Amino acid sequence: MKKTLIISLIAASAMATTSCSDFLDRLPMTEPNNETYLSTENQVRSYINGLYMAIPTFNQYGLGVRAEEKNSDNILAEQYDERLNGEFTNFSGASDWSTGYQNLRDVNYFFHYYTVSEDEENDNLRSLRGEAHFLRAYWHFYLLKRFGNIPLMDAFWDENATIEGLQIPQKPRNEVAKFILQDLTTAKGLLHGRSEYKGLRINKEAAMILAMNVALYEGSWEKYHANDAFAAQTNESEYFFNQVITWGDELFQAGITLNTKDTDPFGATTPADAFAHMFNQKDYSNVPEAVFWKKYSMAEGVYNSVVPSLAGGIVDTDGAAGLSKSLVDNYLNADGTFINPTDAKYKDFNVMFENRDPRLTETVMSTGHKFRSATITRPMCVKEFIQDATTDEEKQSNAEILSPYLNGDGNGRNLTGFHTALGVDTTYTRDSFWDTGLVIFRYSEALLAYAEAAEELKKCDDTVLEKTLKLLRERAGVTYVKPNDMGKDPHFSDFGYELTPNMQEIRRERRSELALQGFRLDDLMRWKGEKLIVNQRGRGAYLGHDGVLYKSFNTSDTETANALGRLLTDVNGWLDPLQGRLPNGYQFHADRDYLMPISPDELALNKQLKQNPNW
Secondary structure, eight states, X not given: OHHHHHHHHHSXXXXXXXXXXXXXXXXXXXXXXXXXXXGSHHHHHHHXXXXXXXXXXXXXXXXXXXXXXXXXXXXXXXXXXXXXXXXXXXXXXXXXXXXXXXXHHHHHXXXXXXXXXXXXXXXXXXXXXXXXXXXXXXXXXXXXXXXXXXXXXXXXXXXXXXXXXXXXXXXXXXXXXXXXXXXXXXXXXXXXOHHXXXXXXXXXXXXXXXXXXXXXXXXHHXXXXXXXXXXXXXXXXXXXXXXXXXXXXXXXXXXXXXXXXXXXXXXXOSHXXXXXTTTSOSOOTTOTXXXXXXXXXXXXXXXXXXXXXXXXXXXXXXXXXXXXXHHHHHSOBTTSOOOOTTSGGGGSXXXXXXXXXXXXXXXXXXXXXXXXXXXXXXXXXXXXXXXXXOSHHHHHHHHHOBOOSTTOOGGGOBSSSOOBOTTOOTTOOSOSOXXXXXXXXXXXXXXXXXXXXXXXXXXXXXXXXXXXXXXXXXXXXOOOOOHHHHOOOTTSOOOSSOOOHHHHHHHHHHHHHHTTTTOHHHHHHHTTOGGGTBTOOOOOOBOOTTXXXXXXXXXXXXXXXXXXXXXXXXXXXXXXXXXXXXXXXBOOOTTXXXXXXXXXXXXXXXXXXXXXXXX
């Protein structure tokens, strides 16, 4: 029974999106024969399983979330994010709007036709109903982050899809957030705990983490956008920060823990392994930190191409890309001290990774990490190529070199020297597809949210830091130093406003712990992070002719020398791959692009809607 359930959940793909008017006319994904369709446990489970299909996961092709952060300062890509460059049009939000409301309609269809009375419900049916409340919260949050004030879809809107039935005004964003939290409160009271299905189904703890993320997002949005065009009607930031603490205090009693070297079921020998194993293993059933995850299975024909693509050097399947120097510079030294990214020693590609936070080498490819496994199993190796090698020893040294794919082609070409290591299964050899699982909600998200909300409330004392920041750093193998003892890092990202030492380190930790997991754009938007976007375009590794990265290539080969000669660097020799495409950096419109536009088609359909600022 459970095996059938698991496979039905993992056979998922993204649902096609259409305009609001189109999808309201269509039949739901599972058409009932009559109004008693959702009246048995099997029928209910079948329908809810279908709703899982829309949750973003790894598809058979592509990199999914691992490439998503080209919409931020973590990935530089030739196919850059149009929103960051102010290139959206009034129709650019159409797909996101219809995706959100299409999925909300499918969830509300369940509530409309669910016919089991409370007296007849068993624990499994109650938990399935809780999953529906979770999913309604999930998709409202999806829309809130993109559009701000939105119509609440709290029921099955006008099932005949008449124009009159769609005249529904937007609710203020803080009311939307409160509705989401109420749905999650209901879900929490109905759902099984993680242990019931080992994290393979939506569960009570996942609802708590989502609630913390929602409350943190809304609280920080209302604080940092309090004086601009995107301000909430009423600033309730303190209320939402307190909600994070309330939910967190309850979650801390649920028995969920981080995966550490001592508890890791996959045989971790270092703290770095314990972190890496959250992204490159097949089965997270016995890993409590993986609160909600998706299983893939080669045997059952449900797999993805993420590991082969990453191991082959691809950072973005849409085209050439690379991780940013800004991301690399974010990581501390392993002893918990700051780095100075302007220090000349970091011109050496290998020195850049030495004695750093181990999450850096588990996130970004460096010498020694398995690389290009699609054809051969070898580690990346950056060292000087001996141009006139004559001895066997010199020839062997040259044969060991496997540099970043700066002279590659297509989407395998790297723009920055920094390939993605996060999620590469080092047991993988030659197959085109693989079945590494995907963790969708992770306990570390809750620890980071709790610490940030506590600091916003001026309640982030040593006790809070010890059960959040300290746990995360020590799990990764970083010596924990109290932020106030460290003081402020003069080289930390400049948001254009003052950060306390605690907040600086919480934001640093968030970027390090959650890199390439789909959080960075949301964080920049809620923190009003325009200073990190406007007129910026990012850099890569040092490629000066005196550096080991340049010297690792056989420049006596004309084709290689020409390929390196075409690479763009700044005046100091650091790779600057987007200078031709973005000569003035990203042209993000800070008075407009924090929210997406509501499509003119939707405005014409629903006369109650008001367009977002400056669209």
